[in-house]
Amino acid sequence: MGTVEFRNVSFKYPLSEKEALKEVSLKIDASEFVVVCGKSGCGKTTLLRQLKKNLMPYGRLEGEVLYDGENPSDTDDRKNAAEIGFVRQDPDNQIVTDKVWHELAFGLESLGLDNSTIKRRVAETASFFDIQTWFRKNTDELSGGQKQMVNLASVMVMQPKLLILDEPTAQLDPIAASEFLRTIHRINREIGTTVILSEHRLEEAFVMADRVVVMEEGKILCDDVPTKVGTYLSGDPRNDMFLGLPSVMKIFNEIEPSGESPLTMREGRIWLESFLKDRVIPERMKKELPPEIRRQEQAKDRRESRKDEQGAGKDKNDEQGAGKDKNDEQGTGKDTDKSKKHGLYTIEAKDLWFRYSKKEQDVLRGTNLRVPKGQWLSILGGNGTGKSTLLKALCGVIKPSRGNVKTGGRISMLPQDPRTLFTEITAEEELQEALSDKKESDKEKAEKTEKMICLMELQEIRKMHPYDLSGGEQQRLALGKVLLTEPSIILLDEPTKGLDAFFKRTLAEIFMKLTEEGMTIVMVSHDMEFCAEYSYCCAMFFDGEVVSADVPEDFFSGNNFYTTVSNRIAGKWFPKAVTYQEVAGCVKAMM
Amino acid sequence: MFKEGLGETSKFSEYHPTVNLIYFVFVIGITMFATSPAFLAVTFFCAWFYSVLLRGYKAIKMNIVFMLPIFAVMVFVNTFFNHNGETILFYLNRAPITKEALVFGMAAAIVLTSVIIWFMCFNVIMSADKFIYLFGRTAPILGLLLSMTFRFIKLLKVRFREISDGQKCLGKEGSRKILSRIRQLLKEVSILISWSLEASIETADSMEARGYGLKGRTFFHIYKFTGRDLQMMILILISGGISAAGCIMKEMTMYYYPVLDFPEESWLTAVMLTFYGILLLLPAISDIYGELKWERLNSEM
Numbered sequence: 037m038g039t040v041e042f043r044n045v046s047f048k049y050p051l052s053e054k055e056a057l058k059e060v061s062l063k064i065d066a067s068e069f070v071v072v073c074g075k076s077g078c079g080k081t082t083l084l085r086q087l088k089k090n091l092m093p094y095g096r097l098e099g100e101v102l103y104d105g106e107n108p109s110d111t112d113d114r115k116n117a118a119e120i121g122f123v124r125q126d127p128d129n130q131i132v133t134d135k136v137w138h139e140l141a142f143g144l145e146s147l148g149l150d151n152s153t154i155k156r157r158v159a160e161t162a163s164f165f166d167i168q169t170w171f172r173k174n175t176d177e178l179s180g181g182q183k184q185m186v187n188l189a190s191v192m193v194m195q196p197k198l199l200i201l202d203e204p205t206a207q208l209d210p211i212a213a214s215e216f217l218r219t220i221h222r223i224n225r226e227i228g229t230t231v232i233l234s235e236h237r238l239e240e241a242f243v244m245a246d247r248v249v250v251m252e253e254g255k256i257l258c259d260d261v262p263t264k265v266g267t268y269l270s271g272d273p274r275n276d277m278f279l280g281l282p283s284v285m286k287i288f289n290e291i292e293p294s295g296e297s298p299l300t301m302r303e304g305r306i307w308l309e310s311f312l313k314d315r316v317i318p319e320r321m322k323k324e325l326p327p328e329i330r331r332q333e334q335a336k337d338r339r340e341s342r343k344d345e346q347g348a349g350k351d352k353n354d355e356q357g358a359g360k361d362k363n364d365e366q367g368t369g370k371d372t373d374k375s376k377k378h379g380l381y382t383i384e385a386k387d388l389w390f391r392y393s394k395k396e397q398d399v400l401r402g403t404n405l406r407v408p409k410g411q412w413l414s415i416l417g418g419n420g421t422g423k424s425t426l427l428k429a430l431c432g433v434i435k436p437s438r439g440n441v442k443t444g445g446r447i448s449m450l451p452q453d454p455r456t457l458f459t460e461i462t463a464e465e466e467l468q469e470a471l472s473d474k475k476e477s478d479k480e481k482a483e484k485t486e487k488m489i490c491l492m493e494l495q496e497i498r499k500m501h502p503y504d505l506s507g508g509e510q511q512r513l514a515l516g517k518v519l520l521t522e523p524s525i526i527l528l529d530e531p532t533k534g535l536d537a538f539f540k541r542t543l544a545e546i547f548m549k550l551t552e553e554g555m556t557i558v559m560v561s562h563d564m565e566f567c568a569e570y571s572y573c574c575a576m577f578f579d580g581e582v583v584s585a586d587v588p589e590d591f592f593s594g595n596n597f598y599t600t601v602s603n604r605i606a607g608k609w610f611p612k613a614v615t616y617q618e619v620a621g622c623v624k625a626m627m
Numbered sequence: 628m629f630k631e632g633l634g635e636t637s638k639f640s641e642y643h644p645t646v647n648l649i650y651f652v653f654v655i656g657i658t659m660f661a662t663s664p665a666f667l668a669v670t671f672f673c674a675w676f677y678s679v680l681l682r683g684y685k686a687i688k689m690n691i692v693f694m695l696p697i698f699a700v701m702v703f704v705n706t707f708f709n710h711n712g713e714t715i716l717f718y719l720n721r722a723p724i725t726k727e728a729l730v731f732g733m734a735a736a737i738v739l740t741s742v743i744i745w746f747m748c749f750n751v752i753m754s755a756d757k758f759i760y761l762f763g764r765t766a767p768i769l770g771l772l773l774s775m776t777f778r779f780i781k782l783l784k785v786r787f788r789e790i791s792d793g794q795k796c797l798g799k800e801g802s803r804k805i806l807s808r809i810r811q812l813l814k815e816v817s818i819l820i821s822w823s824l825e826a827s828i829e830t831a832d833s834m835e836a837r838g839y840g841l842k843g844r845t846f847f848h849i850y851k852f853t854g855r856d857l858q859m860m861i862l863i864l865i866s867g868g869i870s871a872a873g874c875i876m877k878e879m880t881m882y883y884y885p886v887l888d889f890p891e892e893s894w895l896t897a898v899m900l901t902f903y904g905i906l907l908l909l910p911a912i913s914d915i916y917g918e919l920k921w922e923r924l925n926s927e928m
Contacts, residue, residue: 090835117838129829133771134778135756141847145767146838154847172849176781187833194837433795449796455822456786456793459814470797473807503825521797 037104038119038197038230040064040087045099047082047254052095056082058254059099064232066197069224071241071262072234074251075276076506076536080234083251084200089116103198118147121191121199121229125206125507125534127183131175136167139175139186143194157193165189165219181212185219192223199223201233206507206534209419210562214240236536239282239601243299250277263296280537283565283601283616290620304605308623315626317609325589325612326625382525382556383407383447387439388429399425400436401580409444412547412557413585414567416598417577423560424452426577427527430558445524452529454514458502463494463513466502470520484520491546492516508539515546526550528559532566544570568592568600568614589614632683634751638917639910643856644757646863651749653867654907658741661879663890665900667737673907674744680911681751693743698736705732711884731883752910763846770846783823790818859913866906873899
């Protein structure tokens with residue numbers, strides 16, 4: 037029970053020229069765990085939705101979709117509702133009622149079970165998902181991770197045979213996301229529910245999956261056990277999806293383009309151990325990376341040259357207190373000791389204190405931050421430490437109770453949810469709206485809009501409604517809108533949330549382009565891999581303060597727990613290598 | 628413990644919703660018709676007492692804020708615009724101002740404020756959940772609808788806040804001119820509406836995916852009707868029933884026109900008054916008893 041089969045399925049949305057699915061054939065056995073991955077818009081969602089009666093997209097379907105040997109649209113409503121569970125991306129929108137317990141009971145109420153049966157099922161489900169401590173809470177008091185857990189539990193309470201998850205962790209922070217994925221794994225292993233999961237966060241999903249299906253433009257590119265998928269994607273020419281692979285696989289495939297790759301970090305370490313057994317690692321490699329693989333070499337050069345022009349940089353006499361040195365400098369001072377003048381930072385926040393209400397604790401406790409022009413600073417840190425609050429204080433949405441913020445230029449912030457900015461009916465008008473209160477001629481405005489469309493690569497979607505865009509496209513549109521207000525500093529709150537690995541790179545390229553033009557970027561993120569790979573400087577936010585700041589290779593190599601996967605695998609041999617390219621480069625240099 | 632008020636920790640609110648509902652139906656129903664001075668005094672005093680017990684010092688302020696204008700308006704209007712009654716105090720523009728009208732104005736004001744204060748207590752005791760349960764019992768859809776409404780209102784608030792922060796991030800909302808502020812507000816509301824509509828499509832999908840619309844929907848609740856509830860229910864029914872009977876028998880009624888007709892003191896009235904008093908004090912007694920017991924258990928530990 038719980039088997040799925042697609043036989044030569046093709047699907048076309050009305051009014052669309054392209055086929056969303058092209059001759060997809062796929063067979064999933066009972067109790068299998070299948071991960072479906074691919075770039076945004078590759079047809080993952082369209083594929084998954086074919087199985088759930090009320091979510092089937094409207095359009096022309098060819099071929100056969102079978103659930104338990106029968107077409108889902110012919111199954112009994114009751115059976116389809118109970119046996120196929122579907123969890124989607126947005127945690128908030130899927131919750132119907134105001135209480136956690138009521139939400140859990142919702143599906144069973146629909147099936148018409150009596151009170152005592154519902155009570156028993158709800159009780160066992162709540163215990164399995166560890167919900168009992170917040171069972172009586174209001175659904176709006178929960179964190180995003182808890183909300184998504186409620187959504188999962190309220191589907192599982194109906195005891196489905198097949199569980200379909202469409203990017204369920206896209207809106208969650210990494211800690212909540214890995215907890216969520218672990219729970220799904222547990223469901224599959226302990227209860228035997230068939231799981232189909234579409235996911236961008238492959239680092240963890242790969243380890244759990246029995247099979248991985250990679251999709252590209254509506255077609256199935258490969259369908260194999262996880263260890264072999266990496267080999268396939270790293271073939272020549274390298275597939276875009278390669279970027280999304282777990283770090284272990286990326287490192288492995290950079291070095292050994294064939295063979296079965298290790299999956300977990302532990303396996304990766306064992307493999308490296310045996311690989312490097314007979315080789316002596318030169319001392320120099322422990323202190324710095326070999327020059328030929330130093331990442332962002334160019335970007336860094338550009339940054340430094342600009343700094344020299346503008347005379348920004350470290351001022352040794354300008355410290356507000358001993359030990360604050362690094363905090364203040366944000367790592368840019370490392371490579372220059374020229375004495376510089378005052379006031380060359382675009383952001384200077386001094387001694388910020390803030391709390392949300394009288395009874396709560398301070399979120400910001402004497403935070404100091406200085407960011408020079410053209411910097412791209414990533415602020416990392418645990419959940420609920422106040423990173424977002426810091427951004428709000430910097431752009432003036434909240435007023436700190438003590439301390440002040442000086443900014444050298446217009447400051448804009450891209451909120452976490454891009455939908456809070458959308459007012460118009462097409463992407464193009466959306467951008468024009470940002471210019472509505474500027475005193476410029478229409479021609480100038482049109483030119484600016486056009487430039488922005490090119491910069492953000494929105495040409496193909498300019499006439500589409502903002503709500504019809506995918507997460508990544510919405511993010512780009514919102515960023516374009518924010519940029520049109522012509523800020524010189526831009527603050528970003530979790531800009532990589534829910535984006536696929538390929539688009540993350542595009543986004544990073546946009547950011548680099550902007551910093552070259554003199555824009556300053558301050559970004560708050562949980563995405564260590566992204567920060568390590570692209571940003572110029574990383575800082576840790578803890579207990580209301582910025583506690584350490586450095587260039588990524590030094591920032592992460594100094595950390596034991598809080599570091600990238602690549603660094604955790606290879607840190608023992610190459611402490612300065614924090615991205616997969618660096619680790620692979622180091623290993624190659626040894627060969 | 629009494630400074631902040633008991634609020635939702637009140638023992639009386641831990642009873643079954645049906646018990647709570649029946650209690651307030653009795654109390655508010657009888658309070659509206661009991662016009663004789665002794666009964667007025669009892670309900671007024673008990674309402675005050677219980678509201679302070681539930682909501683602490685805040686309640687005193689709130690009660691006075693509500694009471695004063697009601698008193699002022701009702702006494703003024705009734706005295707100067709109602710010319711019934713035989714005991715004329717004086718003439719104003721040839722219109723007779725009577726003692727009866729003045730006294731009736733005061734009595735009516737006391738009835739009204741008592742009812743309002745009882746409703747405030749009702750609000751604390753009858754949480755949204757209990758409402759949903761009571762409605763859900765009669766019609767499952769109604770219960771679900773209420774539950775969804777409560778969620779939606781909170782969601783709207785959160786979203787509006789996010790939108791307005793988002794707009795501030797864009798550097799909008801800076802202008803002081805009223806016209807542009809109104810325009811900005813309208814824009815934020817329009818974002819809120821389109822966002823919420825879009826979201827509710829997904830919510831509807833999620834409902835249907837979990838079988839909403841199938842025949843024979845039931846309503847789940849987490850309330851149990853226990854022996855304790857039965858005891859309280861019987862107490863309420865006895866004291867409330869006797870008081871209600873007295874109310875119907877006009878034992879609690881006083882005629883204010885044409886002359887003030889104070890009711891005679893009889894043993895029947897005394898019995899009624901006692902039971903009415905018991906009814907009104909039941910929740911307060913159960914709360915205070917529960918609170919003391921808790922203190923005792925706590926100190927023993």
